[in-house]
Amino acid sequence: MTAARPGRFTARTVRVKAPGKVNVSLDVGPLRPDGYHSVASVYLAVSLYEEVAATSTETPGITVSISPDSTLDLDAVDIPLDGNNLAYKAAAIMADVSEHATGVHLEITKRVPVAGGMGGGSADAAATLLACDALWNSGLSREELAHLAAELGADVPFSLLGGTAVGLGLGDKLSPALAKAQTHWVLVTADYGLSTPEVYRTLDRLREAEGVEAAEPTGVDPQILTALRGGDAEALSRVLVNDLQRASIELAPSLRDTLGIGESHGAIAGIVSGSGPTVALLADDSVAAEALAEALQRYGLSALAVHGPVPGARIVSDTLI
Known part of the structure; x- marks a missing residue:
């Protein structure tokens, strides 16, 4: 990072990439009184990344845009650019806990399918947390x-x-799993999304x-976990399962x-990732x-074609403008 010129506001951009995920397994419990479901899942971070470029601004507040470098058909998806966007929410949380927060513009490069069961919006939020932490020198630990x-x-x-982890509770109680051997996947994305709450409601109805x-x-x-540790695809x-x-x-x-x-053309197994519709x-x-x-x-x-596991959110550049 180069030195700032004295006496004027100098914008700084921190760019972070964060991976999407595949649920290698997903067991879903019954509907709870609070309206949620307990789960037990094995998450695998794969080599399909979202990127967030967080740029400090003189004007207070948070703005969001989608990069034209995104590989998704942006005309076919409805991505909120206001407080309903998870990246916006992540920046707002960081602004609340950071002593030196400025205004910030978030430019998101979308590659993970929207509403595709791969956690694309969650990757945006994770990338934003890390980017704003660096941008505002918040000094928070992982x-x-x-x-x-x-x-x-x-x-x-x-x-x-990132990596591989077991998720319990609502999926947020994470335990890293020692599974560094690579497995290889083909992601088949859809030109539509599925609502996660609607998928859960449908499962309850079927049951x-x-x-x-x-x-x-x-x-x-x-x-x-044994198969993942050894990279044993067979x-x-x-044992792939998704309730x-x-x-x-x-x-x-x-x-x-x-x-x-997929299976008739050489896949040894297939699974819907999370709530779908990515296969x-x-x-x-x-x-x-x-x-x-x-x-x-x-x-x-x-x-x-992708592989996993890959590391979690990480800074790829940090520059003064």
Whole structure:
């Protein structure tokens, strides 16, 4: 970072990238009296990143824009640019706890699908927390940032942490898992989103119709963590689970076709990520993942090869303007 010129306001930009995630497993408990569901999940941060550039401004307040470098079709998605945006909320929280907060403009580069079950908005929030901490020299530790992140939603602390983690409670009680070996996936994104609350309501309705009483989840299948630790895709393929998947398919039946096409073209397993509609297809290795993505693109599907785990939110540049 170069020195500021004395006697005038000098804008500074901190750019941070933060990963999206795949739920390798997701067990969902019954509807609780407070309207939420307890979960037990294994989160995997993957190599599809959101970026937030936080620039200090002389004018007080928070503004948000979406970068034209975003890879999403911005005409097809409705992204709020006001206080309903998670990145805006993250900046507001940081301004409250920072002694030297200025105005800030947040430019978000969107790559993770919106309402796609991969925590794209949560990645924006995690990136913003880290960027504003650096921008305003707040000096918060990762643990303190994670505590603030939990106020913004269950997925935000994980995007800050990255890697692999077990999530309990509402998904926000995180325990890092020692799983550094790579697994390779193809993400098939949709040109529509699914409402997470609606997916949960649909699961409750399906269970009620079937007379199923779900148990409170207490932990995750240790076989999943063993497979991830060894990067054993074959073993992992046998233990992938997502309780929300059938609810997502009930709301978007074409997901069943996407899973079938993926498995018929070389995926060793497939799963809807989180509440969907992004589908995560597991491949044997990076070569198989690239070949699978190319095959699915020929079907007109939006498919991208990724790997995980990857680190959480991190600063990629810090410059004076």
